[in-house]
Amino acid sequence: MLVGLVLFLSFFVYHAPNSRAAIPTGPIGFYFVAFAGCALVGWGGSLIATARRPETGRSIGSVTSFALVLMALYRVLAWVVGDYYSFAGEVLRVEAGLFLLLALGFLWLRPAGGAAGAS
Secondary structure: OHHHHHHHHHHHHHOOOOOOOOOOOOHHHHHHHHHHHHHHHHHHHHHHHHHHOOOOOHHHHHHHHHHHHHHHHHHHHHHHOHHHHHHHOOHHHHHHHHHHHHHHHHHHOOOOOOOOOOO
16 A cells, blocks of 8 residues: 555656656656556555455445545546646546546445344
8 A cells, every 4th residue: 555655646746846756757657657556555455454354345445435536636637737638638537537436336335334144
């Protein structure tokens, strides 16, 4: 999860004034670095949640929603930055909306809490 957060935050650091890129890539590369960071945060959180309480899957839906919100957040910023808009255009805005809808679905459709097999 820590590596994922570092990759996600590197997208924002790259766009700060007078910043030096830690990863030698251009703006499109940082777009995909942030995407990988979001996936790692979601995956790491899911693994931690499942390792702690394997009998419930409720926390996995919450962590997946968090990762999807992170994905939407940086897509909205990328949509505002001209380099990304010229690359992907309005697709970034559509993707952000789709990810937010998916996140909402993962929160609404989580299984009820409680021990597995309990009636």
